[in-house]
Amino acid sequence: MKRWAVLILILGSACAAWAAASDCLSCHEEKSTVNASIHGALGCTGCHAAIQGYPHPEKQTPVNCATCHADMATELTKSVHATSGGPTCVSCHGDGHSILASKDPRSATNPAKLPRTCGTCHGNADAAKKLGAPQVYALYIDSIHGFALTKEGLLVAASCSSCHGSHGILSHRNAKSKTFHANIPETCGTCHAGPLEGFNSGIHGQKLKAGAVNGPVCTDCHTAHQITRVESTAWQMKTTATCGGCHKEKFATYHDTFHAQVSSLGYEQTARCWDCHAYHDILPASDPKSKVAAANLIQTCSKCHAGANAGFVKYDPHANAEDATHYPALHYASIFMNLLLSGVLGFFALHTVLWFLRTRSSAKADGRPSLQK
Amino acid sequence: MEDANTHYYVRFTLAQRLLHAVIVVTFLGLALTGMPLRFSTSPWMQAIARGVGGFGAVLFFHKLSAVILTLAFLIHVAHIAYRVVMKHDYAQIWGPRSMVPRLKDIQDFFGNLKWFLHLGPKPQFDRFAYWDKFDYWAVFWGMAIIGFSGYAMWFASFFGRFIPGSWLNIALLIHGEEAILAVGFIFAIHFFNTHLRPENFPMDLTIFTGRQSEEEFKHMHPEEYERMVTTGGLKEREVEPPPLWMINFSRIMGVLAVVAGLIMLVILVVAFVGQ
Numbered sequence: 001m002k003r004w005a006v007l008i009l010i011l012g013s014a015c016a017a018w019a020a021a022s023d024c025l026s027c028h029e030e031k032s033t034v035n036a037s038i039h040g041a042l043g044c045t046g047c048h049a050a051i052q053g054y055p056h057p058e059k060q061t062p063v064n065c066a067t068c069h070a071d072m073a074t075e076l077t078k079s080v081h082a083t084s085g086g087p088t089c090v091s092c093h094g095d096g097h098s099i100l101a102s103k104d105p106r107s108a109t110n111p112a113k114l115p116r117t118c119g120t121c122h123g124n125a126d127a128a129k130k131l132g133a134p135q136v137y138a139l140y141i142d143s144i145h146g147f148a149l150t151k152e153g154l155l156v157a158a159s160c161s162s163c164h165g166s167h168g169i170l171s172h173r174n175a176k177s178k179t180f181h182a183n184i185p186e187t188c189g190t191c192h193a194g195p196l197e198g199f200n201s202g203i204h205g206q207k208l209k210a211g212a213v214n215g216p217v218c219t220d221c222h223t224a225h226q227i228t229r230v231e232s233t234a235w236q237m238k239t240t241a242t243c244g245g246c247h248k249e250k251f252a253t254y255h256d257t258f259h260a261q262v263s264s265l266g267y268e269q270t271a272r273c274w275d276c277h278a279y280h281d282i283l284p285a286s287d288p289k290s291k292v293a294a295a296n297l298i299q300t301c302s303k304c305h306a307g308a309n310a311g312f313v314k315y316d317p318h319a320n321a322e323d324a325t326h327y328p329a330l331h332y333a334s335i336f337m338n339l340l341l342s343g344v345l346g347f348f349a350l351h352t353v354l355w356f357l358r359t360r361s362s363a364k365a366d367g368r369p370s371l372q373k
Numbered sequence: 374m375e376d377a378n379t380h381y382y383v384r385f386t387l388a389q390r391l392l393h394a395v396i397v398v399t400f401l402g403l404a405l406t407g408m409p410l411r412f413s414t415s416p417w418m419q420a421i422a423r424g425v426g427g428f429g430a431v432l433f434f435h436k437l438s439a440v441i442l443t444l445a446f447l448i449h450v451a452h453i454a455y456r457v458v459m460k461h462d463y464a465q466i467w468g469p470r471s472m473v474p475r476l477k478d479i480q481d482f483f484g485n486l487k488w489f490l491h492l493g494p495k496p497q498f499d500r501f502a503y504w505d506k507f508d509y510w511a512v513f514w515g516m517a518i519i520g521f522s523g524y525a526m527w528f529a530s531f532f533g534r535f536i537p538g539s540w541l542n543i544a545l546l547i548h549g550e551e552a553i554l555a556v557g558f559i560f561a562i563h564f565f566n567t568h569l570r571p572e573n574f575p576m577d578l579t580i581f582t583g584r585q586s587e588e589e590f591k592h593m594h595p596e597e598y599e600r601m602v603t604t605g606g607l608k609e610r611e612v613e614p615p616p617l618w619m620i621n622f623s624r625i626m627g628v629l630a631v632v633a634g635l636i637m638l639v640i641l642v643v644a645f646v647g648q
Contacts, residue, residue, distance in 0.1 A: 258526070258545055261411070262410070262413070262428055264414045264419075265409055265410070265413045265418075265419055265422045265428055265431075266419060266422070266428075267427060267428035267429075269429075305529065305530055306530065307530035307531070308530055308533070309530060310533075311532075311533035311534055311535070311537055311538055312529055312530050312538050312541075313533075313538055314533075314538030314539050315529070315533075315538030315539065316539055316542055319539070321546060327539075327542070329539070330539075330542050330546060333543045333547060334546055334550075337547060337550035338550070340550075340554065341550060341553060341554045341557075344511075344554060344558065345554065345557050345558065345561075345562075348558065348561075349561070349562075352565050352566070352570075354486070354489035355485075355489060355565075355566075355570060356565070356570060357489070358488065358489045358490075358491075359570060359571045359572055360571060
């Protein structure tokens, strides 16, 4: 019903206002941009409704966008932006006399332009500090989304509103927010349907559904604004520490292995968490579909180790030499090696020091420090 | 320089000197490319890995050095087996010319400790002193253990057919720890015992030139010298003094190897303490 009302209003006023508009512009020439704007058909009095004719009072009641755009205005009043001094309609959409449709590439709310528009406040270091948000704008612009959208003009790439919404932006602490922790998979999944499906079938997604709201979602691994290409070395080098942020013990034991040694040296040609455990559809080893389930190990290890066999896959990529209960052989081998190392080196260090002191004292006695001349 | 009347005697054959040279070069290569993996979080080790040319190059040179050292080791063992089995040269495995420890080595060891503490005379060492033999067997068993564990990891799929994969966990542990022991022992203890101690400083060139002056021989291996004098074997072993080029070449190569080893030792200690 509301739409019909708006349409009738527009059509009705368009005819009546057409002649009037050209009258207004004879004084307000600088407002002529309105003709090319999306509101051009409305004429002046479509928005400046209080003006009945000429001359009109100097002081006017401000234009109320909510008269037509009631839904958006309501959303805005419930959003994080509904603060005193917060943005109004024109803060984002620009001056009322030159508003363009969001689809128009020149529009301030066109997806390709939106980051810069939001960045007016959120890209400003002082403002960002005051808002409690880090430098989201700078991070976003360099991210895979920001690069694709603003540098390559790839309009399907996520802009600010893709994840945060537009008029009804809610704090990420609000359970209804698109960026509320538990809602993030659905938000990202709007575009990334495949990963969402994998995530939901994996252990992290299952736990989230079961109410474990503190488990990881997309942003815990990929970050929110800084998202990079997963093929990049920089990203790959960081992934083990990311998983290790929660899986601390597994991270520590991984670090004692050859896989981690290669990785720590800064090279990516080695197994990281997700090479063995998968990434979105991670399943515990007890699940027969898991890549690390006993029956699937040969296949998983074979990705890198051609010829992996039943004996080979008994290698433990998380063996812990300090754990005597689960790894007795490794544990006692480690103790033996430590004793051997300290024993041999300690003994010979003492032997060497005694020898050195004795040689010096005998050299003093014979006055012959060296045999070689 | 020695005066013209100084006599020189053979101590090491060309094959033995070459074996030592191969061990020196490959051991330095193995240590340089192995330590970055063992101490992969140390910034210096990461710099070494980058300097060598990245992980692929590190692994390539590590394996290349390992293969060359393995061949040298096998040739050495085969040669001794040949001498013993085919030539019935049992002196290879028993007696003063052998590396096999004898009762005298234990006596010499305690004798030497007494001498260190001014409690007795310096023992009369034979051809190989007890520390020479320890050096030899440390390297021998080190190569066997590090070598076997290394090949087990290199050809893990193949070895997986015979040994359970959990042994590979132990193989990595032993490979790394035994290697730290080897690096620490060679670059600190062996260097001092053989080269850096005041009597030999900066370098005992015998293993490079293969020959020793009469005075050195008498002083370092008195028992062997006496035996040579009494059995008349001394004359057979007399050789020309090492030519100047050989001395200089040996000094340069030897000093380079010792300096490289000492630098690696410092880096190892820093990484070990910082791990």
